[in-house]
Amino acid sequence: MNAEPIILQMKYAEIIEEIAKQAQISYDDAMKVFYSSKTYGLISKGISDMHCRSVGYLVEDILAESNL
Numbered sequence: 001m002n003a004e005p006i007i008l009q010m011k012y013a014e015i016i017e018e019i020a021k022q023a024q025i026s027y028d029d030a031m032k033v034f035y036s037s038k039t040y041g042l043i044s045k046g047i048s049d050m051h052c053r054s055v056g057y058l059v060e061d062i063l064a065e066s067n068l
Contacts, residue, residue: 008043008051018059023068037062 012034020030034040039062043050050058 011043011051011055012040014055015058015062018055019062019068022059023063025068033066033068034062037065039065 016027016030016034019025019033020027023030023033025033039050039058042048043058
């Protein structure tokens with residue numbers, strides 16, 4: 001299942017903001033972490049309905065993946 005692009009963009013913004021907050025890094029660095037993550041690839045391809053997961057879950061997954 002694919003999500004509407006505008007909804008995904010809003011979710012991406014929330015995820016990036018939360019990564020920056022939890023990892024105490026800049027928004028630019030948080031964007032780099034997010035867009036280079038495997039999780040982003042899964043979300044953007046609509047695999048396993050990852051876009052349906054909570055922001056907290058996704059951020060936890062991304063931070064674990066990036067060792068932050």
